[in-house]
Amino acid sequence: MNEELRAPVAFTVMAILLAIVGFTQSWSVSLSVINLCIISSIMAIGVNLQWGYGGLFNAGVMGFTALGGLTAVLVSHDPIYEAWDKAGIGIVISAIIFVLTVTALLFVFRNIENKQIRNTLIILIIVFGLIGINNFYGPSIDIIESINPAKTGFLGGLGLPIIFSWLIAAVVAGLVAWVIGKITLRLRSDYLAIATLGISEIVIAVVKHEDWLSRGVKNVSGLDRPVPYEIELQQSEWFLNLVERINFSKLEAMQSLSSRQDLLNDLVIDSSGIFVKLCYAGLFFSFLLLIFYLSQLALNSPWGRMLRAIRDNEEAASAMGKNIFAQHLQIFIIGSAIIGIAGAMLTTLDGQFTPGSYRPLRFTFIIWLMVIIGGSGNNLGSIFGGFFIWFIWIEAEPLSIGFMNMLAGGLEYDNPLRMHLLGSAAHLRLFIMGLLLLLALRFMPRGVIPEKIQKK
Amino acid sequence: MENFEFINAIVLLSNFVIVPALSYGSQLALATLSLTIIYGVLRFSNFAQADWMSFGTMATILFTWLFQSIGITAGILPTALLALPFAIIVTALFCLLIDRSVYSFYRKQKSQPIVLMIVSVGVMFILQAVVRFIIGPNDRKFFDGEKYIVHALDFKNYFGLEEGLTIKSTQLITVIVALVAMISLFYFLQKTKLGKSMRAYSNNEDLALLSGINPEKIVIVTWIISSILITTAGVLYGLDKSFKPFTYFNLLLPMFAAAIVGGIGSPIGAVIGGYVIAFSEITLTYAYKKFFVYLLPENLEPSGLMQVLSTDYKFAISFIILVIVLIVRPTGIVRGKII
Numbered sequence A: 001m002n003e004e005l006r007a008p009v010a011f012t013v014m015a016i017l018l019a020i021v022g023f024t025q026s027w028s029v030s031l032s033v034i035n036l037c038i039i040s041s042i043m044a045i046g047v048n049l050q051w052g053y054g055g056l057f058n059a060g061v062m063g064f065t066a067l068g069g070l071t072a073v074l075v076s077h078d079p080i081y082e083a084w085d086k087a088g089i090g091i092v093i094s095a096i097i098f099v100l101t102v103t104a105l106l107f108v109f110r111n112i113e114n115k116q117i118r119n120t121l122i123i124l125i126i127v128f129g130l131i132g133i134n135n136f137y138g139p140s141i142d143i144i145e146s147i148n149p150a151k152t153g154f155l156g157g158l159g160l161p162i163i164f165s166w167l168i169a170a171v172v173a174g175l176v177a178w179v180i181g182k183i184t185l186r187l188r189s190d191y192l193a194i195a196t197l198g199i200s201e202i203v204i205a206v207v208k209h210e211d212w213l214s215r216g217v218k219n220v221s222g223l224d225r226p227v228p229y230e231i232e233l234q235q236s237e238w239f240l241n242l243v244e245r246i247n248f249s250k251l252e253a254m255q256s257l258s259s260r261q262d263l264l265n266d267l268v269i270d271s272s273g274i275f276v277k278l279c280y281a282g283l284f285f286s287f288l289l290l291i292f293y294l295s296q297l298a299l300n301s302p303w304g305r306m307l308r309a310i311r312d313n314e315e316a317a318s319a320m321g322k323n324i325f326a327q328h329l330q331i332f333i334i335g336s337a338i339i340g341i342a343g344a345m346l347t348t349l350d351g352q353f354t355p356g357s358y359r360p361l362r363f364t365f366i367i368w369l370m371v372i373i374g375g376s377g378n379n380l381g382s383i384f385g386g387f388f389i390w391f392i393w394i395e396a397e398p399l400s401i402g403f404m405n406m407l408a409g410g411l412e413y414d415n416p417l418r419m420h421l422l423g424s425a426a427h428l429r430l431f432i433m434g435l436l437l438l439l440a441l442r443f444m445p446r447g448v449i450p451e452k453i454q455k456k
Numbered sequence B: 001m002e003n004f005e006f007i008n009a010i011v012l013l014s015n016f017v018i019v020p021a022l023s024y025g026s027q028l029a030l031a032t033l034s035l036t037i038i039y040g041v042l043r044f045s046n047f048a049q050a051d052w053m054s055f056g057t058m059a060t061i062l063f064t065w066l067f068q069s070i071g072i073t074a075g076i077l078p079t080a081l082l083a084l085p086f087a088i089i090v091t092a093l094f095c096l097l098i099d100r101s102v103y104s105f106y107r108k109q110k111s112q113p114i115v116l117m118i119v120s121v122g123v124m125f126i127l128q129a130v131v132r133f134i135i136g137p138n139d140r141k142f143f144d145g146e147k148y149i150v151h152a153l154d155f156k157n158y159f160g161l162e163e164g165l166t167i168k169s170t171q172l173i174t175v176i177v178a179l180v181a182m183i184s185l186f187y188f189l190q191k192t193k194l195g196k197s198m199r200a201y202s203n204n205e206d207l208a209l210l211s212g213i214n215p216e217k218i219v220i221v222t223w224i225i226s227s228i229l230i231t232t233a234g235v236l237y238g239l240d241k242s243f244k245p246f247t248y249f250n251l252l253l254p255m256f257a258a259a260i261v262g263g264i265g266s267p268i269g270a271v272i273g274g275y276v277i278a279f280s281e282i283t284l285t286y287a288y289k290k291f292f293v294y295l296l297p298e299n300l301e302p303s304g305l306m307q308v309l310s311t312d313y314k315f316a317i318s319f320i321i322l323v324i325v326l327i328v329r330p331t332g333i334v335r336g337k338i339i
Helices: A003-024 A027-053 A061-076 A081-111 A115-146 A162-184 A189-209 A230-235 A237-246 A248-252 A257-299 A302-312 A314-319 A324-350 A360-374 A379-407 A416-423 A425-443 B002-042 B049-069 B080-108 B113-135 B152-159 B169-191 B193-203 B205-210 B215-240 B245-250 B252-262 B267-285 B289-295 B311-328
Strands: B148-150
Touching (some): A003 A027, A003 A379, A061 A360, A162 A189, A189 B113, A189 B252, A237 A257, A257 A302, A314 A324, A360 B113, A379 A425, A416 A425, A425 B113, B002 B049, B002 B289, B049 B215, B049 B252, B080 B113, B113 B245, B148 B152, B193 B205, B193 B215, B252 B267, B267 B311
């Protein structure tokens, strides 16, 4: 097919698929899928900047997503003053000792030539640092975690509106990416993948087990929302009027007043859910557009051209005087910051932060599929990939169950084979994902919406 | 009395640190070896390797069930050891099938290693689906036979010590099987003609081709060796603990960490790396309080747990070591790129 036509066709197909879900399942389901599709697209753009434009394989997407989620909690949750009063100082002191230890280590590492002295010093610094931190850290976290453990048991956050966290998440993820990039970006491409995969696991381990910071696996729920609550909508005059006006003909058709009132109540409950999801969709979509616009702008600038030059031929770019490492670090930070934003959005949408739910398959490899199948090096492709793969990921389950039912059609209800087939239908979606990736790599290696080769 | 205190401390440490680390290290070393062989000869980081491990173990479990149902057991040894060779054949055949249908295309195109790595992610998804589809995502124990060689209670009574030492039969089997497998692998690579041509191919592909080495043969042998090692590692791990696809997938990172720590591409490095990762995971999360209570005089006894890192971070230790190695000595302990 003509490459110019691919994008419009792909997006039309996507819209039709979502509409089918809306008509056959419900619009509420369709909107939930769309919201997650948008968030996935933003993540995919972040990965696409790193891989499609920078040629960096970041397998630590999960870590940055979790950091974004953590930021959402730390920004929006009310501070727990009691915890701060009793043990905040201990945490602050251990943080200071930690920073001092790392600074001392870096100083020794860079400035002392003699290997023997250097190694002894490093060991001494680590031992004293650990002792110092343990003295303050252990007792303080015990105190913090003992304060109302069923409800809080952590330091809480800043108590700001959650929407701020989206921007702060970018800063946090970017800072962490800077540290990680400094360590890993000098490595070969597949080392980089392994290292980032490992580091993202470390991030998850910290978020999961440092209860004073994130409540760990006890989860933080009931985060505040940037959009109205359903219950508020159902009680507000203007919303009732709006629903009444939209469904005027339906209501007119009702005979008695009481059945009319019942129908109105049902409609109000349904529409309040849809309205909230629409608000989210609008909010997310405007962010998606903004991020898309900014990335397109950046990538069509001289800076973007330089990045592509580095990706296509590192030696030549280096010979032209470009600093490869610095450019890689830049794009790594920017891409990770975008992933962080998406992570914060995800936690905002869920209204809760559940560290136990971060799994590499769902948060790293699926995002990679989106980028590769969508078309690496093309932001529009990543958006399409985000929509398409997430759609498949969600809809694969009902489809697999249907497929298995068909397969087991002739068998009796309690036939063990039938039970097994239906029980394992959920795993079929992993198979579909793998197959899609392999087929795309083999027959459409540049993706559905390929990168435009600019010729001049 | 003084002497007993010392012996008690040593027994305590052996029971909780040395014996478990030795067996986990052997399992990890075998798995890392298979990863390294693939990396050395086929030149890509195989993200599907941990799922090959689940696949091989799953095949072994199925054969074990088959043997048990027709009444064949291995007496005091686990039946799984009898099933292992059959499972290896199945795994190797499936490996070769995947290689034919997926990897060989990219090899002919001379794709970059990173492309093969992404392809292996696709294979990873498919294998996960296959394993979960056939045997399910749940925990399975498939151990039978004699459970203990030395039991803590017997040990205590026999020697009159306060601390007991437990050695599970799976731990001894693990160490023995791993040793046999490693020695045969090194013998194969160093002494046989096929092994030498594999090393030559890994070292310099063009030169090897010029000397008349058949690359397809090398590829097939590589997959077979990798299947033998990974299935054995998976079965030993499963006998020692239990089999669960998700746990096996999580072993991917310790495997990579071990490979890089040891020096990626070097088989000796893989073995060293495996043991280094296993020992650090266990020694760094063990609470040494009791150990020091035995050793030190009463007034010096420690008050805390004497634990370097909380057990929560057991899983993360391998990556922490990985990161430190990447900063300090990116080539790994044994420098080398060839097998």
